Amino acid sequence: MRxxxxxxxxxxxxxxxxxxxxxxxxxxxxxxxxxxxxxFYIVRKNLSMAIPSITDLTAGAxxxxxxxxxxxxNAVAYAFAKFFMATVSERPQQRS
Numbered sequence: 001m002r003x004x005x006x007x008x009x010x011x012x013x014x015x016x017x018x019x020x021x022x023x024x025x026x027x028x029x030x031x032x033x034x035x036x037x038x039x040f041y042i043v044r045k046n047l048s049m050a051i052p053s054i055t056d057l058t059a060g061a062x063x064x065x066x067x068x069x070x071x072x073x074n075a076v077a078y079a080f081a082k083f084f085m086a087t088v089s090e091r092p093q094q095r096s
Contacts, residue, residue: 004088040078047071 013021051067 047067048071051064054062054067055064
């Protein structure tokens with residue numbers, strides 16, 4: 001569990017360079033989260049509606065049960081990621 005330990009404290013950054021870096025990183029984080037969640041919801045909703053077509057196109061090689069397992073594992077992975085990432089993101093920051 002060493003990967004959950006907080007990183008070593010770094011000196012505080014101030015000034016216009018720190019503001020510009022913060023602004024750029026803030027947009028990167030927002031864009032990544034927005035695109036990630038949008039992609040998750042688009043794929044999640046479309047896959048459940050496409051199950052009948054997928055089973056027909058594969059001539060029964062992929063069954064509804066197989067695709068149900070994929071959807072279930074997607075939900076399990078999502079729940080696990082929410083739990084794990086919440087513990088990582090909520091760890092206390094060390095200040096010097």
